[in-house]
Amino acid sequence: MKNFIITSVGIAGGFILSLLGGWSNGLCTLIVFMAVDYLTGIISAGVFKNSSKTKSGALNSSVGFKGIFKKMGILFVVMLAYRIDITANTNFVKNSVIIAYIANEFLSITENLALMGLYMPSALKKAIDILQKEENDENTD
Numbered sequence: 001m002k003n004f005i006i007t008s009v010g011i012a013g014g015f016i017l018s019l020l021g022g023w024s025n026g027l028c029t030l031i032v033f034m035a036v037d038y039l040t041g042i043i044s045a046g047v048f049k050n051s052s053k054t055k056s057g058a059l060n061s062s063v064g065f066k067g068i069f070k071k072m073g074i075l076f077v078v079m080l081a082y083r084i085d086i087t088a089n090t091n092f093v094k095n096s097v098i099i100a101y102i103a104n105e106f107l108s109i110t111e112n113l114a115l116m117g118l119y120m121p122s123a124l125k126k127a128i129d130i131l132q133k134e135e136n137d138e139n140t141d
Contacts, residue, residue, distance in 0.1 A: 019074065021082035026098040030078070033105035034071045040112035041067060050115045074101050107131055 026131035045059045054060045081097040112130050114120045
């Protein structure tokens with residue numbers, strides 16, 4: 001049974017990686033940033049009770065599940081970008097998408113760290129404020 005499970009996980013993982021264009025430094029970095037963002041969000045809500053995603057600031061399982069599904073959505077976009085690259089015979093689209101999402105995850109991580117009370121340079125605070133304002137403007141459209 002153990003060998004069956006290990007083999008099944010290996011096959012599934014290989015299949016998923018092939019859909020994402022294989023293992024690359026960019027994909028590895030994106031996955032690390034996604035994991036750190038999720039963990040810092042949990043710490044911000046669970047330990048510091050200072051989440052910007054809930055009214056109480058505390059942990060909320062439905063918000064956590066939404067976060068997981070958003071991360072899955074990011075990987076779906078990477079997969080689609082890879083398919084566009086195959087069609088166009090380039091590697092520009094996938095790499096651009098990965099870099100954009102890494103930047104977004106970085107800003108989210110720094111926002112979570114700021115909610116925990118860590119010092120943030122003023123330039124970074126301004127960048128986060130600008131991006132939050134743009135996101136709020138997009139959500140009202």
